Amino acid sequence: MLRGFLILTVFLIIGxxxxxALDWPVSGGILGMILMTLWLLTQSGAAGTDVGAASQQLxxxxxxxxxxxxxxxxxxxxxxxxQWLAVGVALVLGTLASVATTMVLMMALLPKTSRKNxxx
Amino acid sequence: MTELFERVKGLGAHLSDSPFLAxxxxxxxxxxxxxxFQQLKRPVWCPPVLLSALLVTGALLLxxxxxxxxxxxxxxxxxxxxxxxxxxxxxxxxxxxxIRALWRPILITVPVAATLAVVYSxxxxxxxxxxxxxxxxxxxxxxxAPIAIGITEQIGGSVALMMGGLLITGxxxxxxxxxxxxxxxxxxxxxxxxVLGVNAHAIGTVRAxxxxxxxxxxxxxxxxLTGVFTAICLPFAVEFLGGGIFNx
Numbered sequence: 414m415l416r417g418f419l420i421l422t423v424f425l426i427i428g429x430x431x432x433x434a435l436d437w438p439v440s441g442g443i444l445g446m447i448l449m450t451l452w453l454l455t456q457s458g459a460a461g462t463d464v465g466a467a468s469q470q471l472x473x474x475x476x477x478x479x480x481x482x483x484x485x486x487x488x489x490x491x492x493x494x495x496q497w498l499a500v501g502v503a504l505v506l507g508t509l510a511s512v513a514t515t516m517v518l519m520m521a522l523l524p525k526t527s528r529k530n531x532x533x
Numbered sequence: 534m535t536e537l538f539e540r541v542k543g544l545g546a547h548l549s550d551s552p553f554l555a556x557x558x559x560x561x562x563x564x565x566x567x568x569x570f571q572q573l574k575r576p577v578w579c580p581p582v583l584l585s586a587l588l589v590t591g592a593l594l595l596x597x598x599x600x601x602x603x604x605x606x607x608x609x610x611x612x613x614x615x616x617x618x619x620x621x622x623x624x625x626x627x628x629x630x631x632i633r634a635l636w637r638p639i640l641i642t643v644p645v646a647a648t649l650a651v652v653y654s655x656x657x658x659x660x661x662x663x664x665x666x667x668x669x670x671x672x673x674x675x676x677x678a679p680i681a682i683g684i685t686e687q688i689g690g691s692v693a694l695m696m697g698g699l700l701i702t703g704x705x706x707x708x709x710x711x712x713x714x715x716x717x718x719x720x721x722x723x724x725x726x727x728v729l730g731v732n733a734h735a736i737g738t739v740r741a742x743x744x745x746x747x748x749x750x751x752x753x754x755x756x757x758l759t760g761v762f763t764a765i766c767l768p769f770a771v772e773f774l775g776g777g778i779f780n781x
Contacts, residue, residue: 421616428619438768440683442618447761449619453626468620471613475735476582477563478614479678481555481607483586483700484593485693488600493694499661503671504698507654508705511675512732515646516713519724522638 417467424449549598555606562588575743577707580736583700618679625757628750635723643758644766646731650675650759651767670694672767674702677734680760687768703736710737722748730755 428445431437437444453464493500548554566585573579593603632639654671663671669690673681678699685695710729719725726748729737734756741752 418616421619424619424622425615438687438772439765440618440687442615442683443680443761443764445615445619446622446625446680447765449622450626450629450761453622454629465623467616468623471617471620472624474613475617475679476566476585477560478611478617479682479696480559480563480582480585480589481604481611482678482682482692483582483696484589484603485600486586486697486700487590489691489693489697492691493664493667496663496667499658499663500667500671500694500698502661503654503658503663504674504701505705507650507657507671508674508702508732509709510653511646511650512706512709512713512728514649515642515728515731516710516717516719516724518642518645519638519727520717520719522641523635523721523724 414466417463420464421467549602552606552609555603556610558589558592559607559610578704614679624753628754631754643762647759647762671698674698675732676760676763677756680764684764684767688771703733706733707737707740723751726751727755731759
């Protein structure tokens, strides 16, 4: 667990260093995640390893980690007054449109053989 | 006795000095939210994190603790979002073998869907006169929360507004998928799961695992790839547009 946490932290630091040194607008955590994905693909399976265990622990408490940010929603106050129509329409219509697009795209692109049950 | 009373009266302020009140409140609210969610029979329209957030908000108002003060204490927890974001590499690496079997549909759908998710919402918001800050907060709405926080900070949005948008997007997308699937006659779990993961991040992925293991696996993959694609492309697109819509 602790060893896995160390590896995660090292990848985070590498990501952060790259982001800073190359002056990229991508956050260090995300670069660290991409690098670790590539690294894991060279390994034979991540489950059962130290990193796998530490990751599972952290992912299982993700809700706790994002909760303080979600609480902020209720303290926005009048900061965005007059823009709530734009926010609501963008979220609802935008989401309906992108769900429909993704669905149609996947249905059109998935190999015919694996869509045998879609005749009706 | 009066001395004891005085000391008890100052207890609230004293406890707010250390982060443990904020930490305990956050973790307790998490358990409460999960519990109530189960008792409500797991409604899609009301994710557990919303219940937990309502409880924390109520407690803060009751104890008259400032949100900024709470956030400062809770930062001892939220700092773990850094390594937790890196940890998302593990489920992504585990599901990535699905790409080998279905590389063409997946590698076409993710960039197109993730780009359109941003374009649809930002264009609608821009059309209705939203400010650059609001548009930047809405742009990462289909991305899983830990990654979306990083993106929002990079492109100058409000994390609070983004979180609200994320919740609404997850709920609306999941409900819409449930509505669309029987009407279009889709019964391929891989399509349903992937659409849920790409559009409805963690909320959709939870729903996908209720449908089945295959749907869940494809949702995790869709969520991970959408997060990575958006995290790389969106900040560069904003930087490239420079004085464009995001900066007024």
